[in-house]
Amino acid sequence: MKKINVIIALLMSFQLNAQNVLDKLQSLIKTEPSVEINLGPAMLGLLSGMTSEEKQVSDVMKNLTEISVRVYHLDDSDFKGDVEQIKTFINTTAAEMKALGMEQLATIREEDSTVYIMAEMGGDSMRGLSVMSLDDDSELVVIKIGGQILLKDLAGLMGRFDVDLDDIDLDLGN
Amino acid sequence: MREQSVEQQVSEELTNYFEQARQVKCPPSMKQNLYQHLGLNRTYKWFQPALAFSMVAVCSLGLVWHHQKQQDQLEQAERDMQIAMHYMQKISEKTLEDTNTLGIKPAIIVPVSKSMAQI
Numbered sequence: 001m002k003k004i005n006v007i008i009a010l011l012m013s014f015q016l017n018a019q020n021v022l023d024k025l026q027s028l029i030k031t032e033p034s035v036e037i038n039l040g041p042a043m044l045g046l047l048s049g050m051t052s053e054e055k056q057v058s059d060v061m062k063n064l065t066e067i068s069v070r071v072y073h074l075d076d077s078d079f080k081g082d083v084e085q086i087k088t089f090i091n092t093t094a095a096e097m098k099a100l101g102m103e104q105l106a107t108i109r110e111e112d113s114t115v116y117i118m119a120e121m122g123g124d125s126m127r128g129l130s131v132m133s134l135d136d137d138s139e140l141v142v143i144k145i146g147g148q149i150l151l152k153d154l155a156g157l158m159g160r161f162d163v164d165l166d167d168i169d170l171d172l173g174n
Numbered sequence: 175m176r177e178q179s180v181e182q183q184v185s186e187e188l189t190n191y192f193e194q195a196r197q198v199k200c201p202p203s204m205k206q207n208l209y210q211h212l213g214l215n216r217t218y219k220w221f222q223p224a225l226a227f228s229m230v231a232v233c234s235l236g237l238v239w240h241h242q243k244q245q246d247q248l249e250q251a252e253r254d255m256q257i258a259m260h261y262m263q264k265i266s267e268k269t270l271e272d273t274n275t276l277g278i279k280p281a282i283i284v285p286v287s288k289s290m291a292q293i
Contacts, residue, residue: 037258043251050248069258115265133265141261 021093021130022070025142028089029081035071044147060153066146075138083137090114090132097130105129112136125150 026033039047048061074083094116098104101120108115113135120128131143200208 035257035261037254039251039254039258043247043254046244046248047251047255050252067255067258069254069261071261117265131262131265141265143258143261143265 022068022142022144024093025070025086025089025140028086029072029074029079029140031072031076031078031080033070034073034076035069037067037069039067041065056153060149063149064145064147066144068142068144070140070142072140073138074140083134086140087114087134090116090134094118094132102130122148 044061044064044067048058051058051061073079074081074086091114094104094107097118103119103121105117105119106115107117115133115135116131118130119126120130126149128147129143129145129149131141133141135141
């Protein structure tokens with residue numbers, strides 16, 4: 001019985017890797033994301049080198065292995081999926097992640113808003129962070145951060161890189 | 175009389191031989207080697223610095239191109255990072271401001287709140 005449980009857990013963990021979740025979501029939503037970001041170890045290493053003067057930020061970046069972001073605008077005319085189905089998918093995925101041993105850091109379940117912040121813990125620090133947020137039934141954001149993360153470091157990282165998106169010359173489909 | 179004719183014959187043969195030898199063109203490689211041996215190879219003298227200069231120019235261009243490419247990649251990566259952190263920030267603020275306590279583990283949300291307060 002134990003063996004069967006281990007095999008099921010292994011199969012689930014194989015099925016539930018971040019890329020798989022993003023791919024599943026893509027097929028469910030049936031539209032291209034407005035924002036698609038994939039930063040791998042090479043790019044994060046480059047950024048770490050660039051911020052070497054800011055030692056704290058540089059150190060945090062060194063420990064990261066992946067940052068993936070997908071943003072879908074569900075009020076676009078292109079969107080042909082079902083919002084309720086997406087909500088169910090998010091709830092089910094979060095429950096599966098929890099069953100696999102991930103910590104549920106924060107959750108918001110409201111009529112027009114569903115947010116899950118899930119963390120994969122390893123000792124004192126996080127080894128991965130997954131964020132799924134459906135806001136006003138109109139914007140779905142999925143973020144996956146891989147690597148060794150401390151919460152205070154994450155705050156520093158957000159402070160260093162967060163800008164007003166209007167300042168960035170990029171069509172986000174808003 | 176006979177000695178004179180032999181001398182004349184030898185002289186004629188030698189003249190013919192050298193005349194023929196003079197008319198045969200020297201192969202370029204032999205000519206080049208000879209010039210080089212005598213230190214008279216002018217092509218060699220200007221060609222070497224020109225080659226070196228070309229090499230330096232090509233290497234410099236390559237370096238500039240590589241640097242520019244890396245710079246573009248960095249700018250793109252920083253922009254991606256800014257967008258990623260913008261959405262993280264947006265969700266974090268929501269977590270703190272519009273929190274529905276039903277779904278939150280108090281022991282874990284405290285460090286999150288503290289870290290957010292640093293921003």
